[in-house]
Each structure stands twice: as C-alpha cells, then as structure tokens.
Amino acid sequence: MGRDQVAVRGFGAPAILTGMDDIIAISGVSKTYASGFVALEGVDLTIRRGEIFALLGPNGAGKTTLISIVCGIVRATSGRVTVDGHDIVRDWRAARSLIGLVPQELTTDAFESVWNTVSFTRGLFGLRAKPAHIESVLRALSLWDKKDSRVMTLSGGMKRRLLIAKALAHEPRILFLDEPTAGVDVDLRHDMWQLVSRLRQEGVTVILTTHYIEEAEEMADRVGVINKGELVLVRNKADLLHELGSKRLSLRLRSPLARVPEALAGWRLELSSDGSELTCLYDAKDVRDGVGGFLERVREAGIEFTDLSTTESSLEDIFVSLVRGRN
C-alpha cells in the first residue's frame, strides 16, 4: 500500500484502496437494469478532493447512472462506492450529507416560491434554516430578485440556476452537475463556468457530465471518458491533450503538386485535391524531428510555399476518436 493510501473496508466487502486526497472511490461498480440493459460494467474511478472532474460520454453511455449510484438514487448491481471514506450503502447518511446534485432534467416544484424550495432542500439535509446562506446562494446565482416568485414563472435558464441553488443549499463538499449547461445560452454558460471555478476555490469537489466538450476543456482538471458502460480512460486534461492529441501543419504551395514527393516518404502527409495544399499530421508528443525537420525536408525537396498554418486537435477530436474507435 502506498504511503498516501488507506484501506476502506466494509463488513465482508473487498477493501478499496483510496489515496488520502481521494474523496470518492468507485470500485468495480456494475449496473444491470431490470430490463436486462447493462448500464455500467466494472467501473473503477477515484475522484480527488477539490478537483473538477469531467465525465464525458455519448448518450446512454452510463454517466447519469454512475452519478445516480453515488448519490443513492440508483442501486448498483455490484461494486462499492465510498464518499470521503463513508460507504454509500452502510454509512449512507454521512455519505449523502456531503453531496449536492444538480440533475439533468429541469425538475422543480412548479407551485413553490424560489425561497421555499431552496429552504426545503436544506431541511432535507437535516440543517436548520440559515437565511444568510440561502440569500448568498441566490445572490450568487442572480436569483435574489426572484426569491418570492413561483418556480413556474421562471425561465428555463433561471430554473437551471435554481437547481444549482438547491444543490448548494446545504453547503455540500461535493457537487455533481449532470449536464449543467444543456439548453442554456452562452452568457449563462459562462456564468456557470465562473461559479464552478469559485466553488473549486472554496474547496468543493465538482464532478460534471457534459456533452459540451468545450466545457470540459475549459474547466476540468481531469477527464474521464465513458462509453457503453465502460470507463475508457481517465487522464489529466493536459496530459490527455498531449498524449492523444495530434497536430496538423498545412503549407500553401507556390506551385501545385501532382503527388506527394518521394523525398517526404515516412511523414503522414495529405495533398489537397487541387495539389495546392500539403498537410503534415504528427503526434503532439512526437519530437522526432519536430516541425523544423519537416520544413527542412520540404526545402530540400525544392518545394516552395507561400504560407503555413498549424492546428492541434481539441478534446472533442480526441473524444470522438476514442468513442468511434470503441464503437
């Protein structure tokens, strides 16, 4: 066992090795619904304290099922989950007390006032009323002016913010955001990104699922990709971009080429259909000759160019290639 690892063991259950800085430990979690649909298969994942973790995956990949299991809404068929060392089955009350959940659907109490519905959530978590906290949450989410309004009168974006306010009502240490910016406008999306950053500064661990890869790219410290119920990879975002990303160098040629010259064999090259643009693809981590080496070979081959540009693959490109590769 490593120096920074502790064993969390339940009665008769296998121990989970978890680092001191891990706040959630998911071990061998599987879920098969009554219909026979296998939503998750042997998922192992640890979430580090204070990080922003983005869980990416196509529709039906198992993201919401995994979140629902950790939050106690869905029962795992097998496997174990601990939240800050508390087993979610045996020590469910302590585990759930630490978690705030923002669901994917806009599920709200239509007839209640904003203030009452947020206060209701705080009460569910066993906490006495704390008007100052509710006020600060509502102000932070630009809902203070609507505190006495019925939920049914709010716009979609306001309802989304209200769900976040409810999730923060009991001052959770872990916040699950299931597709938090689905269907919201660009301004609101950026407001939410700022809010998440502020929460992280306050020490809240944030786990978000999203279809917007841009969102993960903007916010996440680490990224997990889930597909067909299996966790395909978990990596630091920067490492992921470095390891799996690729770069493209495009040259605008002075004179069109009929074919790729023999002298450049060994490079991954694409020639445009009109022969006027030559593109070289190379791995971001490939430091063989670098761009300089390639350009030297081009010059030696007597190829002249008038312009050049480079692009690198985004997280979205990596995500698509991973998921397509598995499918």
Added chain:
Amino acid sequence: MNIEAVRAIYMFEMARARRTVTQTIVSPVISTSLYFVVFGAAIGSRIQSVGGIGYGSFIVPGLVMLSLLAQSISNASFGIYFPRFTGTIYEVLSAPVSPLEIVLGYAGAAASKSIILGIIILATAGIFVPLHVEHPVWMLAFLVLTAATFSLFGFIIGIWADGFEKLQIVPLLIVTPLTFLGGSFYSINMLPPPWRTVALFNPVVYLISGFRWSFYGMADVNVAVSLGMTAVFLALALLIVAWIFRTGYRLKA
C-alpha cells in the same frame, strides 16, 4: 433521526394543503353538508331512530369516516405521486433521509390534514344535528389511527400508481363502495343474516363501528374487535411500506 427533514417534508405538504384549501377542506365540507341535508333532513326525518339514536346523529360517524378515508388516501397518494411524476423525488432519495422519515413526513402530513378535516366535519355536523361523544379519548384514538392507517395506504397507492388515473381507481372503486356498504348510513344489524355475514368481510365495518361506539356507546361489532382490526390494517400498511423501501419498488432502479 433527521428531524429537520421530517419537518421540511411535513411543512412542505401542509403548505400544499393551504394552497389547495378549496379542494382539501371546502369541497369535502360542502359534500358532507349535502349528505346531512339529503339523508339527515329529507330522508332522515322519515326514519325515527336507529338503536335509539336520531338518524341524523347516527350517520355522523359514518360520514366523518367516509371523508377521513377518502381524504387520507387522496392526500397521501398525491403527496408522494406528484414528486415522482415531476421528478423532484430525486432530492428526497438523494438526501440523508431514511424511509421512516420519508413516511413520517408525507403520511404524517396527510393524516394531519385528514384529522383537521374530520374535526371540521364534526363541527359542521353539530350545526345540523345534536352531537354527543360518549368516549372522546377513544373517538380521538380511532380518528388518529384510521387517518394514519389510510394515509399509509394512500402512500402505497402513490408509489404503485404510474398515472393519475390509478390514483383515483382505489379510492373510487374500492374505498368509497366499501365505506357506503360498511354501515355509514345504516347498522349492519339491519341487514338480513346472510348479508350481515358478508358485511363482516368488509374491513370498513370495523372502523365505522368502533368510531360510532365512541360517540354513542353502540356498535355493530365488539369495540375490541374494531380496535384490533384497525391495528391489523395499520400493521399491514407498515409491512407493505417497509417492503417498498427494502426493494426500492418504483422508487429506485
């Protein structure tokens, strides 16, 4: 025990009752008043007495039971079904709230509303007919036990239902007929012997009989049997609720 959670659910449900006061209080009171006008004044004036009690007074316990059963089931079933329907149940299921606390909050609020309604109906009845309560403590005990038991049954129906239609099926097709046939408007001793035996299979007979005994000291069946049967219904409801939470039936996948 997460007392704050119980209080939050309870107050939330009571606030809903205040918002829908016409449906939860005014409507049943008007319906009951109409029963008094029709059965008490119009038809009742032609019936001298039942067991020495004026007919108008005789039907009071049955009418209170009729409203109590219907409203307990209706309030509790709607209270838990609505968050299931809208999806807001997620926050109760993901909160540190035990099944017992959930039931105390939802069924407790439904029972409270029904008891308040029962007392209002009794007060309304007092306007139309002379009322006498011989055993007030037992009257209150039957009122609370019945409201609690049928609120639990309502909770079960609210979990079982997968549409608004099903919420209505049990109260309309089972509970209301059983209440009408359970001696609300007559003593089952007035029935011919074979039908009297059949009536004893109706669980509502025991509830109404015991409740009526607390008013007038007269009962169709022994009051101890009534009390025992009420306790059996309560235990049965608790067993079903416990099974629901143990299996996650229609709550957790």
